[in-house]
Amino acid sequence: MSGNSEPRKYKNPVLNWIEFRLPIISYFEKEYGDYPMPKNCNYFWSFGALATITLVTMIVSGIFLAMNYTPHTEMAFDSVERIMRDVNYGWLLRYIHSNGAAFFFIIVYIHIVRGMYYGSYKYPRELNWILGVFIYLLMMATSFLGYTLPWGQMSYWGATVITNLFSAIPFIGEGLKTWLLGDYTVGNATLNRFFALHYVLPFVIFGVVGLHVAAVHVHGSNNPAGIDIRSKNDTVNFFPYMLIKDTIAVCVFGVLISAVIFFGPNLMAEVDNYIPADPLVTPAHIVPNWYLAPFYAILRAVPDKLGGVALMFGAIAILFVLPWLDTSKVRSCNFRPMYKWFMMLFFVNFFVLGYVGMLPAEGLYLIIARVGLVYYFGFFLIITPFVGWIEKPKTLPASISDVYLGGGKESPLPASQKEIH
């Protein structure tokens, strides 16, 4: 009977009924149907969607793993193996989850590289960048917590090394460490709380991802030319034009991750983690997961414990202020002839730091780590502000539409755009 007063937007009466009371249908239409995407976005712009899908996959596979896992020091290792042997397709769940974590970081690193190279962190998307760094931080915490759960040798000793870092903080360090562990050493109390936190943090990440997506939709997505959307001619609707490109990205990603899950599920795992935790036997090399290794390299490059901890956390903290360290108004590195190369060198440097982070901190590796550490901070604190002042950027194209059609003279993009088109 109330139908008279309700606006008839949709053919389906159920949708109309919902829309009148909660305009969620039109919200999704606006944000995921008609949402305007710059035409010239390349496949780097698919990694946000890939990351979201991976997060959901991790949460779903994790919930099913949690149903069969026992967070007790005496039983954790065996319960993980029991999942692999006796739970129907338990091995698949576990390999999806363990390799999914590594691939989640690969995707997010590419997503961050995209954001840095094309200047997506600049006005007006600074808050978006901050939320993103916050997600990255939460991911690192979550993956560290999850790595302790199988209670293998690396789980135990990794947890011991990382929680020991907190004891370096003056005055409150020891107390803080005991408070975090729930005991004086890593033990059952630690495993229980790490499991609880590992279960809840992904939902926190999911919430922050919601804010991250909502924030990017306010001013729209950046694009490889880094210039603003000026007219309707610059954009295509998300559905179906970008969705179909994201689907292709998902298929390519699916092939890659399946190759690892099904044919080399332990390639990215440390063999020592298939040995049950033993507090009396220290492994020869305690190595972090490779995706956290650059920060581990920074930690060990500093001879002083507190200094190392401070620089390690500083290396993450400095990311938060990147939008204010960059003094250039030009977003895309495609139009920044000097900064582009410093940026490339930064990516290579980050990789080198990760590489030496997996190796023993001695001799040449230690020197490389120290050089890498200096460039890491030098890039943010010196190069980024100064290059912005002295660099003369190339002429920006008039519009995204021009870039897409290959009209932007200065743009090196058309070659790659042709592949996409």
Added chain:
Amino acid sequence: MIKILILILTLIFTFNVHAAESNKGSMPKHEWSFNGITGTFDRAALQRGFKVYREVCAGCHSMKLLYYRDLLDIGFSEAQVKAIAAEHDVLDGPNDEGEMFERPARPADRFVNPYLNDNEARANNNGAYPPDLSVITKARRYGEDYIYNLLMGYEDAPEEIEVGDGMYYNKWMDGNQIAMPAPIYDGSVDYDDGTDNNAAQLSEDVVTFLKWSAEPELEVRKNLGIKVILFFLVLGTVVYLAKNRLWREVH
């Protein structure tokens, strides 16, 4: 430019993933039936390998994660599994009188540990703990190749090396000294099916068995993997063609 970016990213991720196992190279590779994307276990080799485990390794090494019922997977009949299990006694109880009692193991029991506890295991082996073998190929770098080479790697120590008391020289062990005496030699286990029982064959069979015990899902996993990858390839191709058609209209 985008190509350089992609190149850098590819290099970064391929190298980083392999950074963990960078100093590969010296470990000789063996031809395994379970290698490759269509690899499978040879059931006869698994059963022979189990015989080697039972007669040689099981004296000291436990396999805590296996149940006797798991042996159905490698081609033993239910009657055979029952008979194998019944060779061992397990402590059960308490019964109605509150007494603990011993009974023959059943297929639903875990493999019986050769020692009562870790301390007894150490005490009987000069202080060295014989590691559990359930997931041993996943718990050692180079996996099955390492175990195979280790079994075949016993040699007389070079003159300049002093081998410790109760230790043996093995060229593949870390530090070249191992507490386990050479477990396998030509003819040390008799095969019922007439297969040549030289040391290389015995080692290959027992390592195949250990690989199965570490990754019993290997065959199902690889089989499913081919289907999943084919699915993504076919879907990806269709969607790619559809995308080209769709974007043709965009100017």
